[in-house]
Amino acid sequence: MEYGLIGSRLGHSYSKIIHEMLCGYQYELRPLPTEAEARAFLEERSFKAINVTLPYKRLVMEYCTEIDPRAAAIGAVNTVVNENGRLYGYNTDYMGFNYLCRAHGVDFGGKTVLILGTGGTHNTTAAVARDRGAARILTVSRTPDPAKGELSYEEAKTSGAQIVINTTPAGMYPNVGVCNLDVAALPGLEAVLDVVYNPHRTELLLRAEEAGVPIVAGGLEMLVAQAVYAAEYFLHKPFADAEEEIARVAAALRRQLLNVVLIGMPGCGKTTVGRALAKALGRDFVDLDAEIVRSAGCSIPEIFTAEGEEGFRARETQQAQNFGKEKGLLISCGGGIVKKPENIRALRQNGVILWLDRPVEALTVGHGRPLSTSAEAVRQMETQRRPLYAAAADAVVPNHTTIEAAVTAALEALNEILDS
Numbered sequence: 140m141e142y143g144l145i146g147s148r149l150g151h152s153y154s155k156i157i158h159e160m161l162c163g164y165q166y167e168l169r170p171l172p173t174e175a176e177a178r179a180f181l182e183e184r185s186f187k188a189i190n191v192t193l194p195y196k197r198l199v200m201e202y203c204t205e206i207d208p209r210a211a212a213i214g215a216v217n218t219v220v221n222e223n224g225r226l227y228g229y230n231t232d233y234m235g236f237n238y239l240c241r242a243h244g245v246d247f248g249g250k251t252v253l254i255l256g257t258g259g260t261h262n263t264t265a266a267v268a269r270d271r272g273a274a275r276i277l278t279v280s281r282t283p284d285p286a287k288g289e290l291s292y293e294e295a296k297t298s299g300a301q302i303v304i305n306t307t308p309a310g311m312y313p314n315v316g317v318c319n320l321d322v323a324a325l326p327g328l329e330a331v332l333d334v335v336y337n338p339h340r341t342e343l344l345l346r347a348e349e350a351g352v353p354i355v356a357g358g359l360e361m362l363v364a365q366a367v368y369a370a371e372y373f374l375h376k377p378f379a380d381a382e383e384e385i386a387r388v389a390a391a392l393r394r395q396l397l398n399v400v401l402i403g404m405p406g407c408g409k410t411t412v413g414r415a416l417a418k419a420l421g422r423d424f425v426d427l428d429a430e431i432v433r434s435a436g437c438s439i440p441e442i443f444t445a446e447g448e449e450g451f452r453a454r455e456t457q458q459a460q461n462f463g464k465e466k467g468l469l470i471s472c473g474g475g476i477v478k479k480p481e482n483i484r485a486l487r488q489n490g491v492i493l494w495l496d497r498p499v500e501a502l503t504v505g506h507g508r509p510l511s512t513s514a515e516a517v518r519q520m521e522t523q524r525r526p527l528y529a530a531a532a533d534a535v536v537p538n539h540t541t542i543e544a545a546v547t548a549a550l551e552a553l554n555e556i557l558d559s
């Protein structure tokens with residue numbers, strides 16, 4: 140191969156998409172499950188340049204003729220360039236994380252930083268934090284080693300930290316919804332950064348947003364940035380504007396990966412507009428109500444009769460969690476989805492949420508909607524729920540005239556959100 144990625148398991152990697160979006164070359168994902176296979180591959184040296192991921196970032200250093208001083212200090216190489224059989228090693232994860240901090244305006248000067256995790260990425264993020272002027276860097280572990288000054292997650296709560304960086308796989312797909320640190324218990328947090336990029340917003344980031352932390356960022360831009368800086372080494376040529384390339388590729392990836400989620404009052408058009416919007420975007424359409432009916436094997440009014448609203452809501456949460464962690468879907472929800480914060484978290488982790496707003500007098504009454512019993516009931520429900528829709532949504536899409544106009548408005552709102 141000419142260009143590609145080695146690591147033990149690569150099924151999750153977006154590197155092929157990113158590199159091929161960036162440059163003309165082909166980029167191969169080459170899983171090497173055992174250390175013996177990794178060594179054989181590195182001994183053979185039949186590549187122009189590669190990226191290296193877990194668990195070989197240290198092992199690869201044994202094969203490098205020269206190692207960039209920063210990579211040597213961190214103790215990890217993720218980019219290797221082959222010059223006539225001599226291997227040169229670099230660490231562009233450092234540059235990627237540095238970009239993430241710069242792009243989000245994280246000010247480390249004189250601050251206390253908590254790094255969650257003691258694995259490979261700990262040292263990379265610690266080096267960036269130190270170089271950007273952090274005063275204290277504390278490491279948090281589920282199994283802390285007091286001799287190394289490591290803290291437990293409980294002790295972390297009283298550390299007085301201003302910045303949190305997660306380098307553990309907690310909350311990563313498919314085991315989403317996991318968060319070991321109680322961010323709400325840490326007053327004065329200024330930034331929470333997560334190197335995990337799938338889902339887009341991990342449970343840690345969702346909780347940080349809810350706690351009002353001003354800067355909250357996931358790992359997608361770091362991943363894209365490390366690839367852009369690696370491509371510069373691969374091709375021995377800087378991009379005219381590397382940061383613009385990072386922004387372009389990150390935006391394209393977000394557009395491809397994020398779900399689009401429609402919320403709004405019962406009968407406001409989520410299913411109808413959702414189907415048309417899915418078609419316009421070339422996405423698979425998922426109607427959460429239809430999924431509830433399918434998995435229950437009976438209709439929504441029948442579920443309400445047998446299990447009450449509570450039973451229906453539990454099934455709704457289950458479906459929001461099932462589909463919310465997937466990618467690239469158009470998800471249409473039932474009107475009551477906003478009643479539980481965990482539903483919104485499940486849908487926000489990988490989604491843009493649009494509120495389809497139809498005038499209350501135009502909302503359908505009845506027709507299998509158990510709570511929309513009369514025009515008056517619908518009016519009361521809409522007064523109660525408006526603030527919940529407003530709080531959950533990234534944008535409001537009016538559905539005041541035709542379905543086509545609503546689709547056009549939704550496409551415009553999405554462009555604005557995804558390009559920013």
Ligand SMILES: Nc1ncnc2c1ncn2[C@@H]1O[C@H](COP(=O)(O)OP(=O)(O)OP(=O)(O)O)[C@@H](O)[C@H]1O
Nearest residue numbers: 404405406407408409410411473474503540541542
């Ligand atoms: N802009 C529109 N013009 C005309 N009819 C519309 C418009 N938007 C929606 N409708 C109609 O309103 C009715 C309700 O729409 P739909 O079933 O899509 O709503 P929903 O939000 O999915 O409802 P629920 O919350 O019950 O799932 C449908 O008959 C649909 O055709």
Ligand SMILES: O=C(O)C1=C[C@@H](O)[C@@H](O)[C@H](O)C1
Nearest residue numbers: 152153154190191192217232
């Ligand atoms: O998952 C991936 O594709 C990668 C992750 C990081 O280890 C990067 O250092 C590597 O270059 C690519």
Ligand SMILES: [Mg+2]
Nearest residue numbers: 409410428472
């Ligand atoms: Mg519907």
